[in-house]
Amino acid sequence: MDFFETINKRYSVRGFKDKKVEKEKLNQILEAGRRAPTGVNYQPIKIFVIDTEKNKELLKEIYPQPWFFEAPLVICVAASHKEAWTRPWDGKNIAEIDASIVMDHMILAATALGLGTCYIAAFKPYAALKLFDYDETLEPILFTPLGYPNAEPSERNNVRKNLTDLVIYK
Template identity: 40%
Template sequence: MDFMEVLKKRYSCKKFDGRKIRKEQLDAILEAGRLAPTDKNLQEQKIYVVQSDEGLEKIDRITPCRYGAGTVLLVAFDRENVFVYPGGKRDSGVEDATIVATHMLLAAKAAGVESCWINFFDPEAAAKELHLPENEEVLMLLDLGYAAEGASPLANHSQRKELSETVKYI
């Protein structure tokens, strides 16, 4: 599948069949995250693969949005290894972890795996439930798996604003 086809066909799957994804698919997805650009190449992302029954039960305790996915990636970043922008008001942690997560969800589609970006949870509760180091901040969860029968994109999935509504030349 070429890149534009991946972009057009990828959607937030909200009904998975429960199977864990194959190792070669998971490896390709994780590699896409590893290759993602980060500010100053700090690579502060931390990816946790959750596939065990115990781990998935913990995910279910922090969010109702696993949707039956058999694999969940938790994307976090090391707050102590970020680039602080001039002015000191922002740093690269959230944006770098977002780039990594986006690479992985697009790679998932290219590998034949559906995904759903999950942000409906308390990041601090997730870190506590999964016993993550204190220096790590949780950004998001990425459900991964195979669509269950009847799963489909939302009705408005293919509706996009015209470029003229979102792009301005200055």
């Protein structure tokens, strides 16, 4: 699939088939995340691959929408603010930016492989911390279910502002 076709095809999937994700495809997705750029290439992230069958009760605590744990897998990208690059002139730590880039790479890779995803930032962080065995150096940044789509895009997925509303040329 062409890159721009992948971008146009991606949508927030809120329904999944009862079909496992092949190990080869999962590894390609994880490799896309590993290859993602991060500030000064510090790679201050951890990627958690969560089996929904084994962790359904915890996933319900994290984000209680049924389609979230309907997918066979859920991926979480967590970041360490201690390990991330910080801009020296204003102290801006970019751990969350790095984690977002990693997740975006994986979501686009999943789309290119025919899999569905949905960015989840509206989760309960206190529940998500249980995934890390309460490792205080990690912060959960984003989740996505991962599986074969069983839902069409909503109309909201196709609504985008015009470039003239977003772009400012100087």
